[in-house]
Amino acid sequence: MKLSAEFFPPRTPEGLDKLLEVAEGFRPFDLDYISVTYGAGGSTQERTLATIKALRERGWDVAPHLTCVDSERDKIADLLKTYMDLGVHRIVALRGDIPSGMRDLGDFNYAVDLVKFIREVTGEHFHIEVAAYPEVHPQAKSWQTDMTHFSEKMTAGADAAITQYFFNPDAYCRFVNSARAQGIAGDIIPGIMPINNYEQLARFSDACGAEIPRWLRKRLEALGDDKAAIGELGLEVIGDLCERVIKGGASGLHFYAMNALEPTRTLLERARALAK
Numbered sequence: 211m212k213l214s215a216e217f218f219p220p221r222t223p224e225g226l227d228k229l230l231e232v233a234e235g236f237r238p239f240d241l242d243y244i245s246v247t248y249g250a251g252g253s254t255q256e257r258t259l260a261t262i263k264a265l266r267e268r269g270w271d272v273a274p275h276l277t278c279v280d281s282e283r284d285k286i287a288d289l290l291k292t293y294m295d296l297g298v299h300r301i302v303a304l305r306g307d308i309p310s311g312m313r314d315l316g317d318f319n320y321a322v323d324l325v326k327f328i329r330e331v332t333g334e335h336f337h338i339e340v341a342a343y344p345e346v347h348p349q350a351k352s353w354q355t356d357m358t359h360f361s362e363k364m365t366a367g368a369d370a371a372i373t374q375y376f377f378n379p380d381a382y383c384r385f386v387n388s389a390r391a392q393g394i395a396g397d398i399i400p401g402i403m404p405i406n407n408y409e410q411l412a413r414f415s416d417a418c419g420a421e422i423p424r425w426l427r428k429r430l431e432a433l434g435d436d437k438a439a440i441g442e443l444g445l446e447v448i449g450d451l452c453e454r455v456i457k458g459g460a461s462g463l464h465f466y467a468m469n470a471l472e473p474t475r476t477l478l479e480r481a482r483a484l485a486k
Contacts, residue, residue, distance in 0.1 A: 211485040212399065212462025213239055213478060217469050219257035227468075230264055235471040237299070237476045241270075245339075245372075246304050248275040254272075259292070264371040266296055269453065274298060276328075277306025278318035284407045286317075286324070287331050293336060301336045301361075301449055302372065303328060322362045340364070342371040345386040346379070348419030361392050370396045372464045375403035377447070379454040386459070392419050399462045400455045404473045405430070405444025406437070445473055452481050 215236055220226045233244060244265055248258045258274060265272045274293055278286065293301070305321040318324050319339055328336060340363045343356060350356035364371070376382055387396050403420075405411055408430040415422050423428075426447060433439045452463060463481055467474040 211456070211467075212242045212397070214242050214245060214355050214399070214462070215465045215467040215483065216245045216262065217467060219261040220469070226261060226264060226446065227230065229261065231410065232317055232467075232469060232471050233265060233268070233270065234474060236467075236478070238480065239475075240467070241272040243273045243300055245273040245275060245300075245464075248277050248306075251368050255289070257348065259293065262297060263299065266298070267325070268325075271300065272298060272315060273300035273302050273337075275302045275304060276305045276324065278321065278324040278327075279306040281318060283317045283327065286327060290328065290332055290336075294332065300336060300339065301328060302339045302341075303368065312484055319354065322359070322366050325363055325366040325368050338368045338369050338372070339372050341366040341417075342385065342389075342399075343375045344373050344376050344381040344418065357392065358390065361394055364396055368396065369396045373398065373401045374418060375401045375466060377423055377426060378421065378450060379451055379458060382455055382460070383458045388472070394439060397461050399464045401464050401466060402448060402452060403466045404448055404468070404477060406441050406470075408440055410435070417470055441473060444474060447476055448473075449480050452477060456484050470486050 217229060217233075220229050246258050246261050246265070262272050262274050264295045276286070276289070298479065303321055305318070305324070308482065318327070325338055325340060328338060342360055343350070346353050346356050347359075350359070360371070373382065373385070380399050389398060403411070412427075413421070429443060430440060433443065456463070465474045465477065
């Protein structure tokens with residue numbers, strides 16, 4: 211089973227040191243890679259690059275996120291060369307969020323344009339992952355147009371996809387079945403969001419269009435500020451979700467670890483046990 215975790219670049223050197231300690235906590239799970247996020251327009255580029263370098267120095271296979279909104283071809287080409295020089299062989303290629311009021315998106319309008327460009331300038335050097343949306347991208351006109359855009363990214367040269375997080379395993383299974391029916395053969399890895407802070411989860415979900423089922427919202431709301439109870443419920447719900455997508459045929463799991471060891475470590479232990 212392919213297992214991976216996602217970090218965001220810390221703001222301070224002290225934060226980076228702490229993140230490296232967290233990464234060591236994941237060492238026993240033999241992760242395929244760690245991905246590191248990257249802001250729209252390269253707003254966290256320097257911090258992302260510093261995090262990539264530090265993780266590579268410690269032997270991790272790292273997949274930088276690369277967003278193309280408000281960016282230029284030359285800038286992206288230079289960054290790709292930098293990653294190649296660092297020994298990076300994976301890229302998570304994304305459009306990125308569009309800043310409020312922006313009309314000129316730069317040289318790339320969509321993630322498919324970025325995928326094509328990466329293949330154009332680097333050939334087959336990078337294993338490219340793109341985003342997938344089991345519950346439909348929040349800006350998509352329809353389910354069908356969203357699936358068409360996903361198919362275009364895969365056809366343009368992407369090797370695999372990581373989904374937006376979800377809490378309904380049926381949504382993931384339906385998405386994968388639809389993709390296979392359209393001839394998309396690459397891995398579609400479910401993105402898994404651990405639960406340990408309801409307010410943060412609700413804020414993220416409202417922003418990215420991930421649906422928190424009403425029953426789950428109500429159970430989390432009822433727990434108030436009881437962090438221990440929220441964590442316990444989160445392990446129950448997400449553990450069950452992981453089990454169901456694995457049994458449904460998922461070839462791996464990608465955890466949005468939020469730069470913390472727990473509860474992702476516990477979920478990884480359970481996932482590894484299920485895979486045996």
